[in-house]
Amino acid sequence: MSWIRTATSLITFGFSVYKFFQLEAPGRQLQNRLIGPREFAFMLVSIGLVSLLLATLEHRQNIRALGAQYAGKQRSLAVLVAALISILGILALLAMIFRQ
Secondary structure (H helix, E strand, O other), X not given: OHHHHHHHHHHHHHHHHHHHHHHHOOOOOOOOOXXXXXXXXXXXXXXXXXXXXXXXXXXXXXXXXXXXXXXXXOOOOHHHHHHHHHHHHHHHHHHHHHOO
């Protein structure tokens, strides 16, 4: 669950940075920077989604290992929460890509 919390923080902070600079400077001319606020926000959301994917894969491996060790099928709602958060992240990423 800590991976999910961290991924959620990255996604929401990235989208917040994107929206803040979109609202803060709508009429400013583009500056010649290597990484601007939009690119930085895009990277934060992307890192959040990748970390969520890696967390889900690790969680599934741990659940399988527990199932093999204790001879039972373990259930967890963490995968469902991760899926919902990943949908949120994908929507944020799509909003950032298609809304300039």
